[in-house]
Amino acid sequence: MLKTNIDNIAKPSNAMIIIGVLKGYIHHPILFFLKAILTFRNFKKTIKIDLPTEFINSSGLIAWLYIRLKKEIGKEKAYEIIRATILCSGLAIQQANFRNVEVERTFENLVKYQKRVKNEGTTKLNKMEIIEQTSNRYVYKVTKCMFYELFKYLEVPELTRIMCSIDNAIFNSYLPEKIIFHRNGINNRMVDGASECMFIMEKHE
Numbered sequence: 001m002l003k004t005n006i007d008n009i010a011k012p013s014n015a016m017i018i019i020g021v022l023k024g025y026i027h028h029p030i031l032f033f034l035k036a037i038l039t040f041r042n043f044k045k046t047i048k049i050d051l052p053t054e055f056i057n058s059s060g061l062i063a064w065l066y067i068r069l070k071k072e073i074g075k076e077k078a079y080e081i082i083r084a085t086i087l088c089s090g091l092a093i094q095q096a097n098f099r100n101v102e103v104e105r106t107f108e109n110l111v112k113y114q115k116r117v118k119n120e121g122t123t124k125l126n127k128m129e130i131i132e133q134t135s136n137r138y139v140y141k142v143t144k145c146m147f148y149e150l151f152k153y154l155e156v157p158e159l160t161r162i163m164c165s166i167d168n169a170i171f172n173s174y175l176p177e178k179i180i181f182h183r184n185g186i187n188n189r190m191v192d193g194a195s196e197c198m199f200i201m202e203k204h205e
Contacts, residue, residue, distance in 0.1 A: 002102065004096070004102055009096045009097065009102075010096035014089045017088050017089040017092060018089060021081075021084050021085040033065075036064055037061075039064070039068075043060070044060055047150075047153070049149070052125065056150070059150050063150070066082045069081060079158065079162075087166060091169045091173075095170070098114070107138075110175075110179065125144070126146055128142050136203035137201070138201045142196060143197075145190055147160050157191060161189075167199065168181060171199075178205075179202070180201070180202050181199070181200065182202075184200055
């Protein structure tokens with residue numbers, strides 16, 4: 001019998017995922033992660049932005065891991081390591097958010113649980129507007145993104161692109177080839193300078 005159900009979704013162990021990925025790239029990954037956790041408390045005190053504590057705890061820690069890695073191995077390598085790390089943990093979290101284990105994967109369920117995640121998840125303060133919803137096409141835009149606001153505030157806006165890549169990973173792996181996710185071209189995200197972020201999901205038989 002499954003531990004989870006529609007209302008009690010899985011909660012993947014981010015710490016285990018992060019350490020597991022870091023193990024492939026740096027020496028003493030557990031020690032590095034523990035030091036980051038211990039010093040994060042003081043770093044968090046410097047974050048003076050009106051965002052939910054839960055969100056700052058999770059996304060602020062990502063930023064802190066990145067900042068610490070940059071000092072050790074440089075920006076380019078640090079970015080790619082964080083990208084590898086967060087893609088894994090983010091995909092695991094989104095698999096749970098969209099109830100991939102608990103319910104059948106269908107276009108209708110993808111739309112249903114996307115709306116539910118918007119209302120119950122840590123990003124519920126994002127501003128989202130549905131543009132189009134039919135039996136085979138779902139289009140919405142986000143005009144306020146908490147990830148972008150926090151990372152820009154912390155002077156690491158490039159981390160927003162990693163969070164955007166999680167969208168590609170979860171939506172395009174939900175029902176591969178049957179549901180295609182895109183943003184109607186390039187640079188249609190706030191991190192690219194646009195006024196909004198586009199999300200387009202299309203069902204193909």
